[in-house]
Amino acid sequence: MSDEEAATFISPRKKNPHGKPVGSSQKMMIINCYKQLKSENDQIKYRDLMKRISDTLGIGLNKVQTTVSEYNQIKTLTSPNRKRNRPRVVDKIDDFDKNAIRRKVHSFWHNKELPTLAKVLTAINEDNTLPNMKETSLRKALKSLNFKFTKRQRNSILTERRKYLISIRRFREEGRPIYYLDETWLNTGDCVSKVWVDTTVTSSRMAFPEGLSTGPQNPSGKGTRLIVVHIGSAAGFVSGGLLCFQSKKNSSDYHDEMTGQTFQEWFEEILPLLEDNAVIVLDNAPYHSVKKEKTPTTN
Numbered sequence: 001m002s003d004e005e006a007a008t009f010i011s012p013r014k015k016n017p018h019g020k021p022v023g024s025s026q027k028m029m030i031i032n033c034y035k036q037l038k039s040e041n042d043q044i045k046y047r048d049l050m051k052r053i054s055d056t057l058g059i060g061l062n063k064v065q066t067t068v069s070e071y072n073q074i075k076t077l078t079s080p081n082r083k084r085n086r087p088r089v090v091d092k093i094d095d096f097d098k099n100a101i102r103r104k105v106h107s108f109w110h111n112k113e114l115p116t117l118a119k120v121l122t123a124i125n126e127d128n129t130l131p132n133m134k135e136t137s138l139r140k141a142l143k144s145l146n147f148k149f150t151k152r153q154r155n156s157i158l159t160e161r162r163k164y165l166i167s168i169r170r171f172r173e174e175g176r177p178i179y180y181l182d183e184t185w186l187n188t189g190d191c192v193s194k195v196w197v198d199t200t201v202t203s204s205r206m207a208f209p210e211g212l213s214t215g216p217q218n219p220s221g222k223g224t225r226l227i228v229v230h231i232g233s234a235a236g237f238v239s240g241g242l243l244c245f246q247s248k249k250n251s252s253d254y255h256d257e258m259t260g261q262t263f264q265e266w267f268e269e270i271l272p273l274l275e276d277n278a279v280i281v282l283d284n285a286p287y288h289s290v291k292k293e294k295t296p297t298t299n
Helices: 001-010 025-042 046-057 061-074 095-112 119-123 133-145 155-173 206-210 260-273
Strands: 176-189 225-233 243-246 277-283
Touching: 001 155, 025 046, 025 061, 046 061, 095 133, 119 133, 155 176, 225 260
Parallel strands: 176 277
Antiparallel strands: 176 225, 225 243
C-alpha cells in the first residue's frame, strides 16, 4: 500500500471509549478499511485482518469483528440502537395512586409525626397496592400533588413547647396560682392621662373602607425612655411588684439596660408577695439565668 493510500487510514489519537456504541460513520470506516486491505491482500488471515483494522482505526477488536460479521451476513450497515425514553414512574401513576400517596402523607400528620421523604417512601414501598418508587420519583410526585418542602421548627423546640403546655394544664388542674413576668419599655412623650377613642371602630376591616384608623399607634420612640418590669396572674398585677427605672443608654433594645443583678434583686423582693406553692412563668432572657459562679478560664 502506498504512502498516499495509507494516509487514509491514519489511526485517531484517541481510541473509541470502552462501552460506547460504534456509530454509522465508524462502521463505514471499518468496512471501507476492510475492503481496501482485503483487495490488496486476498490471502491475509481473517484474524490478522481484523487486528490490522483495529490498530489502523483505533477501534476495539471486538467491535471491528462484530461490524464486519454483520456486513458479511446482511450486506448492509445498521445504526446503533438509540436510548429509548422510558416512561417515568410519575407519568404511570393514575389518580387513584396519587390520592393514595396524598393519604399516606396525611396519615403521618394524623399520627403527629413529621412526614419526611424517607418515611413516606418507606410507607409507599411497603404498600403492595402502590407502585415501587425511588426518592427522585416520589419527590416529583409530591410536587405534582402541590406538596411543598418547607423548613420546620426544630424537634427540640416542638418538644419543649408541648412539655410546657402539659405542665401548665397540670398546674391549673392542681389549682396552683400561676404568675407571668416580663419586661418592656415606654417613652414619657407617649404617655398621656386620657385619649379619645372611637368605640364604633373595632377592627381594621371596618376602618379601611371609611378611611378611618383603629386608634392610637405604637410609641414613637421620642422622649425619656423608661424600663418597666412587672409580674401578674389571672387575678391581676401583683401589688408592689412594679419595677420602673429610667434608661441611661436610651438604647433601642431595653435588654441592654437589664442585668442579672438588677433582676435578681427585684425577684427576691417580689417572692414574699406571691401566694404559696405558686408557679412563675418567664422567658429565657439572658439576665433571667445568670451563673452565680462563672467557669474559670485559662487566662
